[in-house]
Amino acid sequence: MAVRTRRYSARDMTVLVIGLGVAVIVNLGLIWAPTLASIGLSGTDWNGIGPIEWVGGQNYHDLSAEYPPFWSAVRNNLLWLGFLGLVATPFGLFCAVLLDRRLRLSRVYQSALYMPVVLSLAVVGFIAQLVYSSDYGVLNAVTGLTVDWLGDSSVNIWVVMVAAAWRHVGYVMIIYLAGLKAVDPALKEAAAIDGANERQSFFRVVFPTLRPVNVIVLVITVIEALRAFDIVYAINKGRNGLELLSVLVTENIVGEASRIGFGSAIAVILLAISLGFIVTYLSQLFREER
Template sequence: MTVLEQAGAAASAPPRKRRRRRASAFTTADKLVLTVMLGVPSLLHLGLVWFPTLGSILLSFTEWDGIGGVEDIAFVGVQNYTDILTTYPRFWPALWNNLTWLVFLLVLPTMFGLFMAVLLDRKLRMGRIYQSVLYLPMMLSLALIGFIWQLIYQPDQGLLNNLLGTANDHPTNWLGDPDINLYAVLVAAGWRHAGYVMLLFLAGLKAVDPSLKEAAALDGATGWQTFWHVTLPALKPVNIVVLVITVIESLRAFDIVYIINKGRQGLELLSILVTDNIIGEASRIGWGSALAVVLLLISMGFIITYLMQTFRKEERP
C-alpha cells in the first residue's frame, strides 16, 4: 500500500472518539475556601444585623422591662407605636431634628464635597495636600469631633467667640442655647461628612470617559453645560451611594450629640430616644424597639423611593 493509499484510508476511517476529561473549574480546596469566605461573613451578617433587627421588630409589639424571661414579656400590639405618636413629647422634636440633619447633609456638605471634587479633578497644584486635609476629619470618630468642637464652641475660652470678639462681652452659648445648638452641631457633622463625599465624587470623576468631555467641547458646550449634561449623568452610581450614606449618617447620628449634652436641650434625636428607653432609667424595651423600627422605616423609605425613581428613569426609552 502506497503512502497515498494509506492517507486515503486514514481519511475515510471514522474518527476515534477521544475521551476528554472535563477539568473542573474549582478544586475541592477552592470550593472549601469559597464556602468559608462566603459563609462566615453571611452568618455574621445574619447574626449581628438581621436577627437583631427581626428581634427588635417583634419586641416593638410587646411590653417588657428587660428583666426576667420570656414569660414576663406581654404582647400589646401596636400600643407602643400609638403612645409614641400621641403621648411621647420628645418624639416629634427628635424626628424634626433628624429630618433637619438629613436635609442639611444632603445640601451643604454634599454640594461642597462635589465642588471640591470637581476642583481637585482638574489637577490643581498641591491637590494631594488639599485632598488629605479635607479628608482628615473622616479619620476621626464622631465622639472625638464632638469633643473638638466643644472646645471651639466654649462661651468664654472657645475659638469661635474669641474670633468674633464676644468672648468677654456677652459670649454666645453655642451648645447651650436650644435655638442654635442644633445648627452648631450640624456644622461639626458637616465638616466630617464633606470630606467623605468629596472622596466618593472624586473617584467617580476619575472614571468618567475623557472623550465625552472632548466631544462636548467640540460641539461648543461650555464648562457648565459639559458638567450638567455629561459629567453629572455619568456620576449617577456615585450619587446613589452618596444618598444612601448620607441618609444612614443622618439617621444614625448619636456620638457627637451624646458627647455634648446627651441629646438634651434641643439636641434630641431618634437614636438618643432609643438609647434612653432601652438602657436608660425607664428601661422600656418595647418603646425603644418601636422607636428603632420607626427609624428603620424612615431610612428605608428615603432609599427605596430614590432607587425606584432612578430605575424607572433608566427603563424609559
C-alpha cells in the same frame, strides 16, 4: 472549538461553602436577627428582666401622643438629613470638581479636606465644644460675642450640624473625586467640540455618568444623618434641643428606666425612615434604567 467548563473539586466547593456560609451567618446574626428582634419587641412591654407582655401598637401610640421628645427628634433627624443632603453633599461635590482640575497644591487641599473623616463623630463633638463653648470657646473669643451656642436650644442643632458637615464634606469629596477620575476624557473633549462650556459639559455630560456614585453618596448621606449619635451625646447627651432618634433608642433601652419595647419601637421607626428614602430613590433609578 469546544469551550471547556471548569469543574470545581470537592476542596473548592468546601472552601466556597465555608466562605459564603460564614458571611451569611455573620450577616444574619449581626444584622437581620437584631432587626427582626427589634420589630417583634416593638410590640411588647419589657424591661429586660421580667416577663414579656404583648401590647400591640400601644408603644407607637404612646410615642406620637405622650412622648414629646419624639417629635423633636424626628424634626432634628430630618433637618440633619436635609442639611447634609442639600448643603454638605453639594459642597463636597464642588470641592471634588475643583481638585479634579489639578490645582496647585491640590494634594495638600485634598488631605486637609479629608483629615476630619479619620475622626469619629465623638471626637468631632469634643472639638465642637472647644469651638462653640460659651466659656472657653474659640468662636466667642475671636468675635467678642457671648452667645451660648451649645446651650441655646434654638441654635445648637444648627452649629452641631455644621460640625458634622465638616466631616461629611471630606467623605463625599473623596468619593466624587474617585468617580471624576474614572470619567473618560473623550466625553469632555466631545462636549467642548460641540460648543459646550465648562458648566454645560459638567451637568450634561460628566454628572450623568456619575449616577452610580450618586447612589453611593445618597445611601451614605441617609445613613450618616439617621445614625448620628456620638456628636450630640458627647456635647450634652442629646438633650436640650439636640434630641435625635438614635439617642432616644439608647436612653430607653440601656437607660436608667429600661423600656426595651418602647425603645425598639423608636428603632423600627428609624429603620422605616431610612428604608423609605433609600428604596424610593433606588426604585426610581431602576425604573429609569429600564
